Amino acid sequence: MPEGHSVHRIARQFAQNYVGRAVRTSSPQGRFAEGAALIDGREMLAARAVGKQMFLEFEGDLWLRVHLGMYGAWDFAGTIEVDPTIASANGRMGQTNQRGTDLGEVEVFDAAGENSLSSIGAPRRARAHVRMSEQTTGLPADDHWPPHPVGQVRLRLLTDVTCADLRGPTACEIQTPDQVVAAIAKLGPDPLVDDVDEAEERFVAVVRRKPTAIGLLLMDQAVVSGIGNVYRAELLFRAGVNPYTSGRDVPEDTVRALWRDWVRLLRIGVETGQMMTMDGLDGDAYRRAMAHRDDRHWVYHRAGLPCRVCGTAIVVEEAAGRKLYWCPSCQA
Incomplete structure (x- = not known):
């Protein structure tokens, strides 16, 4: 999608x-x-x-x-x-x-x-x-x-x-x-449409009162607009968040960090046309990442492969009918 x-x-x-x-x-x-x-x-x-x-x-x-x-x-x-x-x-x-x-x-x-x-x-x-x-x-x-x-x-x-x-x-x-x-009123905030600061407060307020797992909340278009399976997996890994943690149990600072990272990644995606979620790549690595999806993500589509950070095998599980990729060590 x-x-x-x-x-x-x-x-x-x-x-x-x-x-x-x-x-x-x-x-x-x-x-x-x-x-x-x-x-x-x-x-x-x-x-x-x-x-x-x-x-x-x-x-x-x-x-x-x-x-x-x-x-x-x-x-x-x-x-x-x-x-x-x-x-x-x-x-x-x-x-x-x-x-x-x-x-x-x-x-x-x-x-x-x-x-x-x-x-x-x-x-x-x-x-x-x-x-x-x-x-x-x-x-x-x-x-x-x-x-x-x-x-x-x-x-x-x-x-x-x-x-x-x-x-x-x-x-x-x-x-x-x-x-x-x-x-549009049924949709969650979109960083490219809404006032970013007001949207952050709206996002934080909704997530922090929900018992639903954060991995499901990020895919709920009534909570936040635009995030799909790829961005969901990558945002959670980048934040070091277990996807099964309930929204209300995720620290507020972490919820804010998730929103701000989404603002950044969405803008990169619009500018480049790619869901580039890895930072700090040099010229050759960046070129490979832009040309091949498997070289531009931390965990998405990497089931069974070693985590790029800790070496633990990336897990893929089903969550609400969609594949959920995550590292059980970095996101413990």
């Missing part, structure tokens, strides 16, 4: 390429035909993400709410302009599936040997589709415009030069402004 950093990046992609433009909408699959018809031809006014959900505003007080869930993905094709705020500040901005960042004058290549700094431009004509979700790769090139729908496309958003296809979402619905407010 895409975690918060991916959804924020997708929202920025829409803000850069769709906001201020009239959008033709359709449902090639047919399952969202009525909803698509309601916003067809309308101008997109805003694009925002809150946690794992995205909200696209159209003229006429209509909003499109999308939650990708476990299997959803956006595929972009055509001319795709880079978000200039990130590109100018950090020298990098890529689609979720494209890897790489800059290290001063050091070029960073992904596993396929692609230099992300030169291959990601603004604007550019993308002959291959660019998939916006987790752990996905580009789709075959398609010279036809607009591109032929591939698979079960729930919704297509089309401008004169850019195409976005949505497949397999958990939620895809048209909402009124009041419904959007109600949907």
Whole structure:
């Protein structure tokens, strides 16, 4: 499931390429035909993400709410302009599936040997589709415009030069402004949306009164928005917290540290497009980590492998239907 950093990046992609433009909408699959018809031809006014959900505003007080869930993905094709705020500040901005960042004058290549700094431009004509979700790769090139729908496309958003296809979402619905407010009110704080200090107090207050295990609370989108399985495991390891400790038994200073670490890791994820959770890596190690997921995490996806700190075998267990990775020594 895409975690918060991916959804924020997708929202920025829409803000850069769709906001201020009239959008033709359709449902090639047919399952969202009525909803698509309601916003067809309308101008997109805003694009925002809150946690794992995205909200696209159209003229006429209509909003499109999308939650990708476990299997959803956006595929972009055509001319795709880079978000200039990130590109100018950090020298990098890529689609979720494209890897790489800059290290001063050091070029960073992904596993396929692609230099992300030169291959990601603004604007550019993308002959291959660019998939916006987790752990996905580009789709075959398609010279036809607009591109032929591939698979079960729930919704297509089309401008004169850019195409976005949505497949397999958990939620895809048209909402009124009041419904959007109600949907967001159910979500926990998001460091990129809410006042960070006020959000910290809200997070701490909720966690400290809950008997629920902290490992479950971090995955509860009503407690904090955007954290998924990867960030949950990594945040708890970085804080040295046993995932089975009840929220109310986690010291307040530790709960605050968890929040502040989430603020930091989320920003890194949005800037780089990767859930980079290891600190202090040198050039070569950083390059490997950006190119390969197995080199950028402390415990996630490392079941049975020695802990990078103490050497104890990393454990994987099931918690609320999701895999939980942790070190029984460092997080005792």
